[in-house]
Amino acid sequence: MTPENIRESASKYSETAGATGPFLAGLLLIIIGWYVSAFTFYGAGIIIIGFLIAVFSGLKINSQWEEAIVLRLGKFNRINKEGLFYVFPIIEKAFRVDKRVITSSFNAEQTLTKDNVPVDVDAILFWRVISPKNAVINVKDYGGSVLFASQTALRDVIGRTILSEMLSNREDLDTKLKKIIDNKVSDWGVNVQSVEIREVRIPQALQDAMSRQAQAERERQARIILGDSEVQIAKKFEDASQVYKKNPAALHLRGMNMLYESLKQTDAIVIVPSSAVETMGLGGMLGTASTAKDLIKKRKTA
Template identity: 35%
Template sequence: MQAILSSGMLFTGAIIFLLLLLTISMFRILREYERGVIFFLGRFEKVKGPGLIIVIPMIQQMVRVDLRTVVMDVPSQDVISRDNVSVRVNAVIYFRVIDPQKAIINVENFLQATSQLAQTTLRSVLGQHELDEMLANRDVLNVDIQEILDSRTDGWGIKVSNVEIKHVDLNETMIRAIARQAEAERTRRAKVIHASGEMEASDKLVEAAAKLAEEPNAILLRYLQTLTEIASEKNSTILFPMPIELLANLMPNKTKKAEDKTKHDNNG
């Protein structure tokens, strides 16, 4: 009799223990950034959370979904640009789940699916642009990739908020070619600037010559100023050109006598 009672008590205790475990397992706590997708006998029922929720064991199942922004690194991709340059490009994307129901039901693994889609989109978009555009217009390319990813992941309940291209790696040959191109461009700019300076200087010289031609003594003042500047350098020998017109201005009496003698000889 005692054996039967003891076995009955053990059985009752086991039942109570199992019921206690089932009762405890019914209660789930979801954090503020978590949601629970509830399935009732395999069918979608609702999205619960955050806080304390009740899930009936063996009848209901719950799948946790994190709503925080996910930072995903896109591995380096081999891209051939529109001008047939081979580069390796990697990027980072920022996205989050905005519809837990679609993220669980419409796609098997939304993280892996988003990663693969980002890799293929990165190659296809960058392949439509030239190398110079990849290097100079990253902001425009980031926006294009973000818009494409956002539209394609909308059916998965995912919002792509930002895409950033991190590195565009070139081989050594292409780096040297770009360096030569930059050097040639700078040489071209230097020649254009020098030519523009020569043109402006020639215009100013023409204006100065016109001003000096108005007053003959002005050129004499310029020569004297130049002599003063040369003398200040303490040179032992100075070679200075002296035009005939200047000599005529310096010796007006001799010139006048020569002209009078010439007239006299002609009259004689």
């Protein structure tokens, strides 16, 4: 947001209420009526109309969310809250202040982080006036001043933060920003409700590099997990071999189970080396199983 846009957006936050114009018009009518009354009775009517205009020109109405700061002869005189109030023409001037929560957007463009990365940051500021007197008397344009202070604070926070922290810990940045801005604007009668960073934009080349880095990190983690799984499987096999070494019967039972599983599929062909059969002591068992399988086939074809 440029300084010109900031001033335009802030101009709607304060309104000057004056009564000089209507009062002077009424006073002029009174003078004209006084001269006319010397020649005709209509002059009295003109005087009355002018008097009413002059009197009612000082009547003002505040909405429920407004307060008016009244200056008399240039010095603070009083604060008028919501409802009807009167401003004496010429000697008094009233400034209306909106006390509702105001939402303002601001940004920082091409600002270097602590690790020298240029970033564009957009943020939103939620604030309100809590002391209309300070907002009118202590600063000329409190709306524009708040936004300028917010922009400066944002640049300061960016310069003290590395990019990775800025992308991952936005809530901490919001808290830091709120504290810095609140300290700057407290003398102006303004209270900061909250600050939220909406978007952090980085150069496209850096985005591509970060994407490749993240992909490489995911592949590294996948390889580590796969390697750990292989180690665990090998460890289990080692434990099983120790059990089979100490208990040959368990090895024979495992062999029988493997043979049973292989023969469950009728169309399967299992080739077992003779050395393995002799080692496992399954020669007779294998022959018996094969004979049984042939008998089953003959019965099905009969």
